[in-house]
Amino acid sequence: MPELPEVETVRRGLADGLSGARIYDVMLGAHGLRKPFPANMADRLQGAVMTAFRRRGKYLIIDVGEAGHIIAHLGMSGRFTILPADGRNWNRGKHDHAVFRFDGGGLLVYTDPRRFGIMDLSPPGEWEQYPAIAGLGPEPLEDGFNAKILYQTASNRRTPLKSFLLDQKIIAGLGNIYVCEALHRARLLPQRQAGSLKPRHTEILASTIKQVLTEAIAAGGSTLKDYAHADGELGYFQHQFAVYGRDGQNCKTPGCNGIVERMVQSGRSTFFCPSCQQ
DNA sequence: CTTACGGCCTGTACGC
DNA sequence: TGCGTACAGGCCGTAA
Numbered sequence: 001m002p003e004l005p006e007v008e009t010v011r012r013g014l015a016d017g018l019s020g021a022r023i024y025d026v027m028l029g030a031h032g033l034r035k036p037f038p039a040n041m042a043d044r045l046q047g048a049v050m051t052a053f054r055r056r057g058k059y060l061i062i063d064v065g066e067a068g069h070i071i072a073h074l075g076m077s078g079r080f081t082i083l084p085a086d087g088r089n090w091n092r093g094k095h096d097h098a099v100f101r102f103d104g105g106g107l108l109v110y111t112d113p114r115r116f117g118i119m120d121l122s123p124p125g126e127w128e129q130y131p132a133i134a135g136l137g138p139e140p141l142e143d144g145f146n147a148k149i150l151y152q153t154a155s156n157r158r159t160p161l162k163s164f165l166l167d168q169k170i171i172a173g174l175g176n177i178y179v180c181e182a183l184h185r186a187r188l189l190p191q192r193q194a195g196s197l198k199p200r201h202t203e204i205l206a207s208t209i210k211q212v213l214t215e216a217i218a219a220g221g222s223t224l225k226d227y228a229h230a231d232g233e234l235g236y237f238q239h240q241f242a243v244y245g246r247d248g249q250n251c252k253t254p255g256c257n258g259i260v261e262r263m264v265q266s267g268r269s270t271f272f273c274p275s276c277q278q
Numbered sequence: 279c280t281t282a283c284g285g286c287c288t289g290t291a292c293g294c
Numbered sequence: 295t296g297c298g299t300a301c302a303g304g305c306c307g308t309a310a
């Protein structure tokens with residue numbers, strides 16, 4: 001479910017609600033997530049204080065002092081819920097796999113029906129060496145990602161642009177939705193070979209990737225505030241997509257009379273406009 | 279090295 | 295109502 005903007009939105013929500021919170025205890029579900037919880041995770045976190053909330057690609061990193069860092073990934077269906085004060089009326093749901101109780105009675109619940117998520121620990125100061133994180137490409141919203149890098153990594157690649165951009169080693173944080181959106185905005189066809197991009201294309205593509213993500217974070221952030229105010233839950237924002245999920249409808253590019261199409265690339269839906277994307 | 283594909287899980291929507 | 299099928303915002307291991 002979550003791509004970079006959603007994970008960033010969740011990060012901000014956690015930082016707002018839990019900075020300085022001391023973990024009273026942790027309850028973990030019987031079966032882990034995509035991989036088992038680390039040994040003695042609950043014991044190791046007892047008494048730790050959440051001091052910082054980071055994001056790298058789609059990974060969340062929570063600093064917990066000497067206990068190190070909680071590494072979390074939401075997979076397809078993962079969700080964090082903050083229950084601010086009193087958990088007495090809260091009942092553990094079928095898919096609540098990790099429940100953090102804080103001094104004062106607040107709760108943080110990790111829910112994940114499909115269990116494609118990850119929750120792990122890394123030693124203090126070593127979250128960047130966590131294997132899955134160490135292998136990630138540049139952060140698309142930072143200076144390390146630009147048209148030149150994109151051009152260099154794309155050169156000689158035969159893979160379709162869609163698969164290329166979904167590869168987290170190339171660029172960290174894009175998923176199915178924002179790849180479709182960024183390619184549409186750049187007017188590039190998803191099935192086009194990555195190696196066919198000229199510098200003028202990568203200029204545009206690097207720029208549309210940054211735009212789409214920035215706009216989505218802005219939308220997510222504002223929605224989050226309202227939602228969090230209502231019941232403490234960290235929700236995903238609703239976004240007006242130009243192509244994602246809009247097959248059969250009119251293309252939104254000004255002056256384009258195309259109809260958005262859906263196709264399947266390596267088992268995943270791709271949405272694009274055959275008229276204005278080349 | 280790059281690329282393609284199946285598998286992991288459960289829930290939901292839809293057609294018959 | 296029930297059943298089967300397709301699909302879902304991700305990632306990893308394997309094989310070619």
